[in-house]
Amino acid sequence: MTLPSPEEQPLDQRPLHVRIAADLRDDILNGELGPGAKLPSTTHLKARFDASSATVQKALGLLKDERLVIGRAGSAVIVREHRQRTIRPADSLSAGASADAPYPWLTDAAGHGAHAVSRLLEVRETVPPADVALAMCLEPDDRALLRHQLLRIDGEPAELVRSYYPLDIARGTALAEARRIKGGTPTLLAGLGFPPRLSVDRVSARIPTQEEHRSLGLNSDLPVLRTLRTVFSDDRRPVEATVMVKAGHLYELRYEFAPD
Secondary structure, three states: OOOOOOOOOOOOOHHHHHHHHHHHHHHHHHOOOOOOEEOHHHHHHHHHHHOOOOHHHHHHHHHHHHOOOEEOOOOOOOOOOOOEEOHHHHHOOOOOOOOOOOOOOHHHHOOOOEEEEEEOOOOEOOOHHHHHHHHOOOOOOOEEEEEEEEEEOOOOOEEEEEEEEEEEEHHEEEHHHOOOOOHHHHHHHHOOOOOEEEEEEEEEEEOOOOHHHHOOOOOOOOOOOEEEEEEEEEHEEEEEEEEEEEOOEEEEEEEOOOOO
């Protein structure tokens, strides 16, 4: 099979300001333009992209809406300090040191100088989405307990979290109560006799739903990262399935592997 030459590749049909924002976004996210760095001047960007001042400003407006840069028209545009945060999924599986220990992700955020809080939106029994039901080995009409939260970092919406639990585990426990759980659910599940033994993540990039777009304060059509995490206890029993949604351009997932 012969691959097409660069001249034969289809042209990027996106509007020019979208293409300019895409190239600058890549410079920001790969570290070429680090936190606190000034973006090139409008004059430089006009020459680089063969664009008008209005088109360049429209591109910079996209990056501002995406919370990657700050600045006003006529002044320097600066890369924000926390342009992209690193999430280590393995950290959330371990139980806290005690029932009074803070959530692991709160501790991690504080360690990086950020202020993180969670808001519990609802707790109820419901039929979970099909992929969640499959992960939990539930029948199509079986119900599970839902705990729905919105996480904020430094006052900005960061992640929507929907966690589902088997009713025979959750009923009559703190999971079913409309309040935060001290030490997090790994600690509680371990205390109930279901210690987390294995976590399996399925991560995909998707265009946000209307609710996700609104709740996460998104101002562009960039994809979100959707993680479906299934937590297994002894005998590989699924005890928790969580759907986590966050802005794809503001977060990266870090997984570490060791050779067998």
